[in-house]
Amino acid sequence: MISGLADDSLSRRVGxxxxxxxxxxxxxxxxxxxxxxxxxxxxxxxxxxxPASVEMDSGTDPVKARLLAEQFxxxxxxxxxxxxxxxxxxxxxxxxxATAERAGCGWLVDSDVAFHAGETxxxxxxxxxxxxxxxxxxxxxxxxxxxxxxxxDAAAKRLAERLRDFGKLPSGSASGPLSGAIIxxxxxxxxxxxxxxxxxxxxxxxxxxxxxxxxxxxxxxxxVSKRGRLTRRVEVRLDMGRPIxxxxxxxxxxxxxxxxxxxxxxxxxxxxxxxxIPGGWFFAPLDDYVEMSPRFxxxxxxxxxxxxxxxxxxYLFLPPSSRFRAGIETKAGLLSTLPTGMDDFPRFFFDWxxxxxxxxxxxxxxxxxxxxLELGGAYALGLGPTSxxxxxxxxxxxxxxxxxxxxxP
Amino acid sequence: xxxxxxxxxxxxxxxxxxxxVAASLLDSCSWLLNDSLPSWFSRATxxxxxxxxxxxxxxxxxxxxxxxxxxxxxxxxxxxxxxLDGRMRLFVLGSGDLGFRRALDDSQPVFxxxxxxxxxxxxxVTGNSGGATALDASSxxxxxxxTGPDNAYYCSDASTNYIVSPSSSVAGIDVAVYxxxxxxxxxxxxxxxxxxxxxxxxxxxxxxxxxxxxxxxEEQTASTYVALGWHSMAGLIAAASxxxxxxxxxGSANPSNSSLFPGxxxxxxxxxxxxxxxxxxxxxxxxxxxxxxxxxxxxxxxxxxxxDFGPGSADWFVYEGSKGRLSKEKPWW
Numbered sequence: 001m002i003s004g005l006a007d008d009s010l011s012r013r014v015g016x017x018x019x020x021x022x023x024x025x026x027x028x029x030x031x032x033x034x035x036x037x038x039x040x041x042x043x044x045x046x047x048x049x050x051p052a053s054v055e056m057d058s059g060t061d062p063v064k065a066r067l068l069a070e071q072f073x074x075x076x077x078x079x080x081x082x083x084x085x086x087x088x089x090x091x092x093x094x095x096x097x098a099t100a101e102r103a104g105c106g107w108l109v110d111s112d113v114a115f116h117a118g119e120t121x122x123x124x125x126x127x128x129x130x131x132x133x134x135x136x137x138x139x140x141x142x143x144x145x146x147x148x149x150x151x152x153d154a155a156a157k158r159l160a161e162r163l164r165d166f167g168k169l170p171s172g173s174a175s176g177p178l179s180g181a182i183i184x185x186x187x188x189x190x191x192x193x194x195x196x197x198x199x200x201x202x203x204x205x206x207x208x209x210x211x212x213x214x215x216x217x218x219x220x221x222x223x224v225s226k227r228g229r230l231t232r233r234v235e236v237r238l239d240m241g242r243p244i245x246x247x248x249x250x251x252x253x254x255x256x257x258x259x260x261x262x263x264x265x266x267x268x269x270x271x272x273x274x275x276x277i278p279g280g281w282f283f284a285p286l287d288d289y290v291e292m293s294p295r296f297x298x299x300x301x302x303x304x305x306x307x308x309x310x311x312x313x314x315y316l317f318l319p320p321s322s323r324f325r326a327g328i329e330t331k332a333g334l335l336s337t338l339p340t341g342m343d344d345f346p347r348f349f350f351d352w353x354x355x356x357x358x359x360x361x362x363x364x365x366x367x368x369x370x371x372x373l374e375l376g377g378a379y380a381l382g383l384g385p386t387s388x389x390x391x392x393x394x395x396x397x398x399x400x401x402x403x404x405x406x407x408x409p
Numbered sequence: 410x411x412x413x414x415x416x417x418x419x420x421x422x423x424x425x426x427x428x429x430v431a432a433s434l435l436d437s438c439s440w441l442l443n444d445s446l447p448s449w450f451s452r453a454t455x456x457x458x459x460x461x462x463x464x465x466x467x468x469x470x471x472x473x474x475x476x477x478x479x480x481x482x483x484x485x486x487x488x489x490x491x492x493l494d495g496r497m498r499l500f501v502l503g504s505g506d507l508g509f510r511r512a513l514d515d516s517q518p519v520f521x522x523x524x525x526x527x528x529x530x531x532x533x534v535t536g537n538s539g540g541a542t543a544l545d546a547s548s549x550x551x552x553x554x555x556t557g558p559d560n561a562y563y564c565s566d567a568s569t570n571y572i573v574s575p576s577s578s579v580a581g582i583d584v585a586v587y588x589x590x591x592x593x594x595x596x597x598x599x600x601x602x603x604x605x606x607x608x609x610x611x612x613x614x615x616x617x618x619x620x621x622x623x624x625x626x627e628e629q630t631a632s633t634y635v636a637l638g639w640h641s642m643a644g645l646i647a648a649a650s651x652x653x654x655x656x657x658x659x660g661s662a663n664p665s666n667s668s669l670f671p672g673x674x675x676x677x678x679x680x681x682x683x684x685x686x687x688x689x690x691x692x693x694x695x696x697x698x699x700x701x702x703x704x705x706x707x708x709x710x711x712x713x714x715x716x717d718f719g720p721g722s723a724d725w726f727v728y729e730g731s732k733g734r735l736s737k738e739k740p741w742w
Contacts, residue, residue, distance in 0.1 A: 266446075293446075293451070295451040297451070297452075297741065298704075298740070298741055298742065299452050299739035299740060299741065300451040300452055301451055301452070302451075303446065303450065303451055324423070337446070337450075339450060339451065339453055341451065341452065341453060341454055341739070342453060342454060342455065342456070343454050343455050343506055344455065344506050347456070361423075363423040363424065365424060371423065371424060373426070380445060382731075382732075385458040385460065385461060385732060385733065385734065387732065388446065388447065388450060389445050389446070389447075390445075390447075390710055390712065390713075390731070392445070393445075394445040
């Protein structure tokens with residue numbers, strides 16, 4: 001059963017993953033340092049909100065970065081106070097657990113803002129000063145622009161709400177630390193499952209990993225990787241006692257084999273290959289249509305044709321990990337036509353054609369088999385003395401429609 | 410906002426759609442056959458890049474030809490056309506593979522463009538008022554006669570040559586009978602088109618098939634056409650009139666006014682009439698046989714295409730002007 005699983009649609013964004021790992025590592029380290037002591041009653045409503053640490057690349061305006069970081073902290077402080085806590089924003093450090101405890105604060109906020117290649121990644125976590133345990137965390141990544149302030153406010157609000165919810169729990173309740181082993185279910189045999197510094201290998205459909213020292217119900221990033229598959233990172237809520245199902249990994253092989261049929265061609269079979277560019281967004285199809293028209297009229301002879309098409313395509317909107325995908329492609333083809341009734345058989349006719357635009361949708365039925373529907377239109381160029389087609393669209397009554405199956409090892 | 414459908418349900422929906430499309434593709438033969446191949450292509454027996462041959466014997470820019478006459482005669486395929494320089498030209502092609510044999514033009518004094526037939530020695534023969542010309546075994550022209558009628562048609566049987574032409578004295582045809590060497594001529598009485606008083610007839614085409622002479626007549630008042638056939642030239646010459654005296658006759662037909670083509674052709678076993686198919690937009694060619702049969706064929710695409718039929722053979726020709734390609738076709742009937 002999937003518990004709190006969120007699709008990792010933002011996995012391609014660089015900064016978010018890094019930030020999430022930082023938060024997770026900080027949480028584990030802090031929790032490990034304080035987990036040995038007995039839980040104390042949460043008596044203080046004061047939260048220490050120190051300045052955020054800032055990282056930036058050479059292309060980032062430092063003044064703008066500092067202003068955004070200050071805005072970030074201001075948002076956190078405002079939302080924490082709105083949740084019924086008292087936010088203290090010290091100007092001088094240090095900002096560690098011990099300092100916060102000495103200052104009488106029950107909670108300490110760790111926050112981090114990173115600017116990289118126009119992307120802003122923010123991470124924040126609230127720790128219990130008694131045990132050092134992370135009780136709430138939040139991350140987000142966004143491209144620069146005015147809307148980032150709104151995203152900061154929203155993330156800070158979620159963090160404050162989690163802190164408020166945690167504060168309502170009685171001490172020693174289900175929010176206590178995880179212990180024992182967590183079972184992950186995965187259809188990808190041999191895949192590596194990583195949770196923080198813990199990892200396991202999927203065998204017989206499951207991987208058993210020692211529980212990290214974090215509270216029950218925490219959402220953490222889990223990375224699933226396997227050779228020949230696209231690495232996938234998902235966020236799951238860790239609860240003891242229930243296996244956590246992980247999604248199947250999409251193939252990351254370079255080659256897919258295709259078989260199908262379609263309209264707008266002579267009756268026949270499409271065989272081909274799709275060369276996928278690593279990363280899962282671009283591909284180059286190579287198709288061969290072997291066709292024969294039987295022609296049952298008086299004095300008619302069958303016509304055999306072979307169409308070779310090459311092209312380039314791109315997936316749109318949905319990430320490689322999605323089972324549904326859609327995109328567009330363009331192709332160029334060489335059509336070899338062989339009429340069998342010629343006295344000087346075999347005599348071939350050759351036509352060049354273009355498919356300037358085709359749209360497709362596909363569904364990964366399994367991790368190896370992909371169903372695909374493709375809608376397009378081919379235009380014959382009618383070039384050369386050996387051409388048999390007049391220049392024009394190759395169908396008279398509508399676009400071509402192909403149905404095919406792709407197998408990816 | 411519409412609730413998002415669970416992934417397994419969406420997968421099943423896509424799989425069902427995929428199966429539906431695949432099944433319809435397998436089942437919908439008419440859609441599958443909706444290919445852009447020319448409709449005549451499946452009956453082609455030979456093809457030649459005539460445009461390249463034309464370019465090789467004419468000045469640059471003379472590739473496109475307004476009209477092409479092509480017919481099979483005496484074991485050779487004859488292609489006669491007028492190029493843009495106004496000159497009548499002739500290609501002799503090998504029957505069967507349409508291989509290029511020889512090119513002639515009207516600058517050669519003995520070549521006279523006209524209707525083609527076969528003489529008693531098995532040579533292709535043509536001519537006009539300047540006389541008759543035959544092609545020898547090397548497809549070079551040789552003179553047969555120094556004078557002759559206009560709009561003449563040439564044919565032969567075992568040892569006799571004939572020239573058939575519109576009569577200069579009656580509403581009918583004249584048949585001039587020559588010996589096998591074209592050295593002596595015997596006059597025969599003209600044959601009227603019709604013994605009935607109604608109808609204004611004219612000769613459109615004449616030719617000799619393997620089963621006897623064939624004539625295509627037009628009744629000009631109603632613009633209807635009819636093909637007539639005899640079992641021998643002797644039978645034709647003995648006929649009291651053409652329309653009432655022919656042992657073989659097709660039904661009458663009108664070509665469509667909107668047809669892209671000349672309208673009517675004489676072929677070995679009847680005639681072919683062109684009409685426009687209003688439903689499909691195609692040019693429809695209807696064959697009317699002497700046996701009463703009738704069958705049609707939709708010519709697609711029709712852009713830049715001309716066709717030709719001849720009485721000497723059931724084979725017919727398609728010429729694609731933009732590609733300069735001539736194809737020889739088997740009959741659809």
